[in-house]
Amino acid sequence: MPDNRPDNHDQPARPSANSPWVLDTRELGRRPGISKHLRRSMPVTTALGVPGVITVPAEAEVDVDILLESVVEGVLASGTASVVADGQCGRCLDPLTENVRVEITELFAYPDSTTEETTDEDEVSRLVDDLLDLEPVIRDAIVLGLPQVPLCTPDCAGLCAQCGVKWAELEPGHGHETIDPRWAALVERFGQGRDSQE
Known part of the structure; x- marks a missing residue:
């Protein structure tokens, strides 16, 4: 007749004695x-x-x-x-x-x-x-x-978002001129001529 008594816990698997752990x-x-x-x-x-x-x-x-x-x-x-x-x-x-x-x-x-x-x-x-x-x-x-965001140094400045070069390797004052995309076509068409007239 089968034993239908509930077990509180199944017996855990025996660890391998050959493991260094x-x-x-x-x-x-x-x-x-x-x-x-x-x-x-x-x-x-x-x-x-x-x-x-x-x-x-x-x-x-x-x-x-x-x-x-x-x-x-x-x-x-x-x-x-x-x-x-x-x-x-x-x-x-x-x-x-x-x-x-x-x-x-x-x-x-x-x-x-x-x-x-x-x-x-x-x-x-x-x-x-x-x-x-x-x-x-x-x-x-x-x-x-393990760190979620590993850093090479705590004060690492990362990369320039525009050119992808490390900030640590860029000259002081490095930057990129950004033009509103709504004006980009006008600047492209008239910008050079305006500069030449000045």
Whole structure:
């Protein structure tokens, strides 16, 4: 006879123990107060960001400095992740590199803990067979940490809207005479003759 009892949560997929992003927490022993400090570089598996604006390329190394702490409800991961992103200036379009550093604080809930049982699946990370996967947490933090409008320098003046040359390369007082399109035909027809008579 089939078991029709509702499950509170489906069992999350087991992370691959071969992934450098997956950490084994067994040595913490589910004893609150025990901690482990980790520093390592981990490769980005897929490019992050907005192509043509700013991206962290696939295989870029993310430097992770993380503290794992055993708490009553799970394992708390806190620390920083740093990576270099490539892009172009949002004002002058010059290529640039951006050092991105993000803060990480994430609770990975134990199976059958109060947090695991009372929280929606997409609202908390979970431990599966004492393994935790840092990649989704750090990937999301890096994407949110990328500048929306990257700049080569904070005071970049951008490009002249008329000729497209960088303002930094133009002479002081650079400008373009603008003619009201309603008068353009008259200026074209009579402007030169008027100038020659003066």
